Amino acid sequence: MNGFNVKFGFRDNFLDNLQPVDFLYHTRVSTNGCCATINALGLKHKELNDLLRETVLQGSTELVINNVFGQRYIGTRLFLPPEANKLHIEVNKFPGNDLGAFLNGHQIIVHGNAQDGVGNTMNSGEIIVHGRAGDVTAMSMRGGKIFIRDNVGYRTAIHMKEYREKVPVLVVGGTAQDFLGEYMAGGIVLLLGLNLRQGEPHRASYIGTGMHGGVIYLRGCLAEHQLGKEVGVFPPDDRDKANIDRYVREYCNHFGGNPDQILNERFQKLVPVSLRPYGQIYAY
């Protein structure tokens, strides 16, 4: 339109030149009863999510998505009444950012690594990643469960929160980067450290900075300086042990491994020292 515009252009990486969904449905999807197999190769994220929605509207409840390479928001747009109809979605290869963002009740299984923002503001359902996950995993999550087989990135479980019976759970098989559980306001995080050598400490520093609710269970060792100043370390009590037991067994159900062997190691409980960490910093 003008010189300025031509020079920089306005590229819409997400919305330009989209293929129509009915064309995609006929070329990319093969169904067998309520199962559908989708080939996501080369699709833009909106095309893939259009296709997922269309496939579900056509009656499929079990979806297998193959050749996923970086497409974002898988599962986000599947907020469809009736809510009772929960979907089972298998993702092969590597989903993009915000996998299962705002997820509401569906189950997503990833055979590969996930990127940043897994389960961002997730409401309910289950995400199981046979691999690693990136930064801000389970950010602001408020319900459902996430299982990550290997490591997670920075600021995992940041601002996770709970309300009454809605308690989110994140189980990480490996270790995490810095700021695990920052601002955490509720929910349960289980960090198993299975890929750490004997005596090797967890990677994260500033664990639980600003934490004011919820609990982090941590297997393996940790130096004092790795903790944020708003958390205290305690041995798990009976209720904690029941929690740990339950989620370790679920983890092993998904990924294999011997739960008793994992449970044999020492667990520590990290909880906030105050529900109001910043209650005293103001002059009224």
Add this chain to the structure above:
Amino acid sequence: MYDCLLPEFVVERREDSCIRCRVCERQCANEVHLYDTELDRFFLSEKDCVGCQRCVALCPTGALYVHPRQADYRPNSSWTRDKMQNLKKQAATGGVVLTGSGNDKPIRVYWDHLLLNASQVTNPSIDPLREPMELQTFLGRKPDTLKIEISAGKAKLASEMFPNVPVQIPLVFSAMSLGAISYQAFKSLAMAAKEAGVLFNTGEGGLPVEMRDEYADCAIVQCASGRFGVDLDYLNSARIIEIKIGQGAKPGIGGHLPGEKVSDYIAQTRMIPLGTDALSPAPQHDIYSIEDLSMLIYALKEATNYTKPVSVKIAAVHNVAAIASGIVRAGADIVAIDGIRGGTGAAPLATRDNVGIPLELALAAVDKRLRDEGIRNRCSVMAAGGIRSSADAIKAIALGADGVYIGTAALVAMGCTLCHKCYTGRCNWGICTQDPYLTKRLNTELTSQKLVNLLRSWSHEIQEMLGGLGVNAIESLRGNHEHLRGVGLEEWELNILGVKGAGE
């Protein structure tokens, strides 16, 4: 607590008029008035008076008079009384000095230096009482071009259209969350928005489920860094989704609803445990760049099946034009700019008074930048922060805004007297408190009617001024700087505002 502070207000009681009805005692949540039955006399605790004028307004005999107490210290134009008072508060507590409402410092109000045009001779003015005058505005992205296909004699729109939300008047209530303000105040805003055909903004405190059926249709819901109450039902019930990046009253810092305000109802709406602090982190932790912002914008569009415009609200800061350009390129349908005089329920005084830039300059800069880059049609621009009157609103539209957010003006219409003590949770007017004894002072029917009246009078005034300009649709005024002239402004200010000096 602060034993060396002088009272800020003088409370005077005309003993000959006072009938000892004790209204003042019951109305004051700060316990300034105390009646001793045995002695038949009132005792005063002046140091607790915040000057909200509730007792004065409700005294049936007009016996009370509350006025600011002049600084009794030695006059000093550098070390003013409030500077000294804050130092004493800090010395006593070691804490951050809090304040509420908007910036009260004498930073230049550019609205007062901009004057509107009117038609004389060469162009007829229009009488809005007898001629149609269009104020309806559509918020959202507009297509670059309109393609029309004609087949078999019928015209059909071929361009892709984007979700747009109509408002009958380009005035929208600012984001004020349930929790910061009372349920009664929140609901009054919703009711008024519904009746007047405009929108209200839930802020980041969620939208109560039982209000969704009736009021979600006129709600802008916020997705802020705390993500309180955000789920798919919340997002899908609204008309517009707003990502809150910043707030004019406290750019760059987060929010903090103290635990004592998190009542059962607030906890339920925000979906957090009772009595814990509701902390909104300063940044959204999934947004560290324009690319990340784009990720959240499209996450919200995905979550709502691309049926709703997504707005991004930022505080007016340095380089705001470049930031706004990035926001539009990231895919936002609406950019909301909140200037330094925007209000708040609680903010550190140092931040409120010193961080950010005036809305007028930011708005003009953003509008110019978006036009220069040829992307102005891709978003609507909302102006917020210190819009005090219909004249400010119409000037904002002439400077390039599509619509105007009104917050403080709406609060004043509800009863607020700008005492700046919102953060104490003891609002005697029942607006910024969760205490049921105080909140029941606000009757939602009456209060929403006041708000509707406010919108009606502003819309009449805007129509009158538009008619005077010889313009019969608000669209024709938008971004039309020719209708503005500056007085008492320096050259650089005129340049940034993009207006000529008066007389030119």
